[in-house]
Amino acid sequence: MSVGYYHSMCHRHIGRAVEIRTHDGRIHRGIIHRVHGGRVYLQPLGRRRNLGGFRWGWGWGFGAGIALGAIAAFAVLPFFWW
Numbered sequence: 001m002s003v004g005y006y007h008s009m010c011h012r013h014i015g016r017a018v019e020i021r022t023h024d025g026r027i028h029r030g031i032i033h034r035v036h037g038g039r040v041y042l043q044p045l046g047r048r049r050n051l052g053g054f055r056w057g058w059g060w061g062f063g064a065g066i067a068l069g070a071i072a073a074f075a076v077l078p079f080f081w082w
Contacts, residue, residue, distance in 0.1 A: 001071075003038070003068045003069050006040075006068045006071045006074060007035060007038075007068055009074055010032055010035045010040040010068070010074070011035045013032055013076055014032045014033070014034065014035065015031065015032065016031065016032060016076055016077075017029070017030070017031050017045060017076070017077040018030065018031070018032055018042070018074065018075065018076055018077060019073075019074075019075045019077055020040070020042070020066055020071055020073070020074055020075075021071070021072050021073040021074075022066065022070040022071060022072055023070055023071075023072045024070070028042055028066055029042075029044070029045045029077065030042030030043050030044045030045050031043045031045065035068075036065075038067060038068050038069070039064070039065030039066060039067055039068065040065055040066050040068060040071075041065040041066075042065075042066065
């Protein structure tokens with residue numbers, strides 16, 4: 001799949017719980033917060049850490065994001081996952 005395909009998929013599903021698998025075998029589960037600059041930013045599912053998701057110096061803790069070119073698989077999670 002192309003980067004443009006994953007960009008449009010992620011953009012359409014902002015606010016939804018997803019599972020993203022990358023080419024290096026990592027699995028990321030979270031709610032899509034935003035898509036910007038060739039990356040998708042997730043709010044992790046499950047218990048919040050570091051003062052409710054807040055990280056010093058990063059704002060509301062969405063880290064560096066996942067590069068759209070690294071995505072190997074994308075799946076929208078059913079409502080019971082969150």
